[in-house]
Amino acid sequence: MGRRSRGLRFRKYPVTPYQKQALASLQPPEDLTVSEWAERYRILDAKTSGSPGPWRNDKTPYLVGIMDELCNYETEEVIFVKPTQVGGTETILNSIGRIIQQDPSPTMVVYPSDTLGESIKKNRIDPMLNASPELKRRYHESDSSVSELQFDGMYLVIVGSNSPSQLASRPIRNLFLDEVDKYPGASKKESDPISLATERTKTFRNRKIFKTSTPTLKTGHIWKAMEAADQIRHYFVPCPHCGEYIELVWQQVKFPNEDGMTYADRAEFAVYECQNCHGIITDRHKPEMLRHGEWRTVEEKTQFPRKVAFWINTLYSPFVRFSEMVKAFLTSKDDPDLFQNFTNSWLAEPWEDTKLKTNADLVLERQTTLPEFIVPKWARLLTAGIDVQETSIYYTIRAWGNYLTSQNIAHGQVYNFAEIERIMNLQYAREESGEPLVVSLALVDSGDNTDLVYDFCASNADWALPSKGSSHPMDTHFRISKVNKTDSRAYGMQLAIIDTGKYKDMIAGRMRKRNGTGSWMVYRGCDREYAEQVTAEHKVNVKSGQRTIQAWVLKTSHADNHLLDCEVYAMCAADMLGARTFHLEELEMPPRAEAQKEPAPTPEENWIGQNDGWLSEG
Structure with a gap:
């Protein structure tokens, strides 16, 4: 048998691109986390990114743990409390990209308004789809509308929180809620937008819900969501001097307070003092610290967390220097309006100090x-x-x-x-x-x-x-x-x-x-x-x-x-x-002054009064 098989000849048939595509579609999807998918397939467009080209996790390493938590089978809801400009939107985009390519399923993204949703679709989502060949190949652009994008095996709905009918119109497995503290509250006819959208996920046992926002008040959606989470995590980084893992907090930022120094001068000398060894940390240390950082649980209510919350402030941003943050603080600290923005957008903390606080x-x-x-x-x-x-x-x-x-x-x-x-x-x-x-x-x-x-x-x-x-x-x-x-x-x-x-x-x-x-x-x-x-x-x-x-x-x-x-x-x-x-009305009116009596006229004045026409008679 062996000898005869050596004499057999096999005819080779050419494989067409269509057949290759059909065979590829039969292959199981790659087993990649969100961060792994992003580094392999995400391309940043020059129009929307200061660093165009392939996505690199080491630019914002703190996002890796947040993105990958969405792949944890046990986790149902992920909450990200953040300052501005640290990558919250990119986390959503990377997660959507992985879903389209690896795990197609009905997905919805909710923005504060329809107008913002249309803008992000045009300026962020479309460039992402066109820049990645794997996503573009699965995108049915001709069958899509502004608010509903069609892909192989799934649709992506983009709605504003101000459109209740859109929020409650279809089943959703993956729900992304961006800047939830800007959503309107409940009305007399409708529940609040978050509740309406979440209702759409009930039919899926393996649903994923992602909420992110810069906080506004303690009673705002995102802060309440974090307080209700089963587990809260903060990002810890190693001190370059003592090696101990520390959490970056505003109280440890130090800057001079000498007479005659302007705010700009004071800010330029800003440094971070390690709360463990008191070593001086500067901006040049931050990239390496972030790369070796890790998320650590600071509060846990159960051994089986289903809702996991993440929190960081602007001190972790690789795009912001310590001096910029100090300057923002100094120029806002005496103005309640500006200081509320600093508290929310830089410290990622809720604002509590009001001029008229009642309880x-x-x-x-x-x-x-x-x-x-x-x-x-x-x-x-x-x-x-x-x-x-x-x-x-x-x-x-x-x-x-x-x-x-x-x-x-x-x-x-x-x-x-x-x-x-x-x-x-x-x-x-x-x-x-x-x-x-x-x-x-x-x-x-x-x-x-x-x-x-x-x-x-x-x-x-x-x-x-x-x-x-x-x-x-x-x-x-x-x-x-x-x-x-x-x-x-x-x-x-x-x-x-x-x-x-x-x-x-x-x-x-x-x-x-x-x-x-x-x-x-x-x-x-x-x-x-x-x-x-x-x-x-x-x-x-x-x-x-x-x-x-x-x-x-x-x-x-x-x-x-x-x-x-x-x-x-x-x-x-x-x-x-x-x-x-x-x-x-009860004030006493001052007594009325008695009119002074005029003195009696003299005989001459009497005679003149009685004979005031005597000149004309002549």
Whole structure:
């Protein structure tokens, strides 16, 4: 048999490119992690990168552990809390590239807005696809749209967090959420964007969710996600002097503080002092330190983590020198607006220092000795604020005295207007004298159930007025408009337009005053639910177009602030009734000076007065 086989001849047939491609498609995908895939196949485009060419993990070695965690079968969710410009977006792009080539499955990327999503698709994703032959070969560009890209065996959806219908429209296995702290909160009709998108992944047992953002507040999405993680990791690097692994922290950055030195001069001498050996670390040491760095667990809640969080600050960035960070600190430290940006974007920490910080404990400290429903003896009138929701109505009643001294005497939640009408028409007894007082004016929010509110106010026009918050800051605290709904019973009725931010400033400022003249107080035994609601917001910096402004926002996305709105309406009602000038009415008017009596005319003056025409008679 062996001899005969040696005489056999085998005919060779040429293999066409089509057959090669078909055979290649039958091969199993390479077993590569995200970082390995990126180094082998990712090409950085000159348009989007300062270092075009093949991706190199040693440029940003701290990203390796984050990217590869997405390949850990046990990990379901990865959270990356970061400063700006350290590679969060590149982590997403590399992960998408590996999915397209090695593990095709439905994938979604959510950006803060549709506009940003379109921009990143055009300027980051398309160049990545065109620069990598393996990705370009799998991309069905002719079948794709701006928001949905088609590939072999999968689709990639690119949406903005401001498009709820797109977030909840299809099943997704891989979900990437970029800059989540810029997402809008939940609305009355829809859940928050993160919840909506996450719902799409429930049908996949091997789902992967990646969240990343620069933090804003402790109550922001990314910081809350990190606090809820099963495991939190920080990046540790070896000191070039003692070899001990240390975490780079802002407190160890040192720079001179000599008289006569400018901020720029001080920044140029910035160095890092090792917290272990006190050795001086400069920018030239950083690349080698980063290459030998490693992620270490600093907090662990379970032995079987499913949610893993990573955190670093700008000190780890290979693209930023210590001096740049110090200069940013020095030029921002005296300006709260700028310093919030430094805290968020450089330190990757949440901003807490607000000019008007409120909390529930502070409200409960404002309790007086008077129980609920009793009017203080100093009170001049009662006003009320009413917030109408879809299923219930919230109200508050507040007593007002000189210098805007005030005290809440009642608040609550009812389920129909008939009950509100009964409460507003009750008589409330004054302290000591028992003199009855009723609500002089109640402002009713007409933002929801507008027709119903208008009808209610028309029926109770002697004490109720419709109101609504202004969509823009106003020059005044309120202005009076007219109801212009011609088919409403309230047509032509006064409508209060309120700058709610100004009244929230006033409430927060007076809340900090100790009980007494000019303070904002509550009755004895006030409940914590009320205290939580009236402090459900805080004032922080927010982006408005190209500007940064201070605005009142919810501390948590699902907090109730209905009673805060009620207090705003009650204060505006007092303002409309002249409460700011009550104290002026009691000032004693100076006694009127008695008119001086003119001296009696002389006989000559009498004669002239009686004969003032004597010259003309001649």
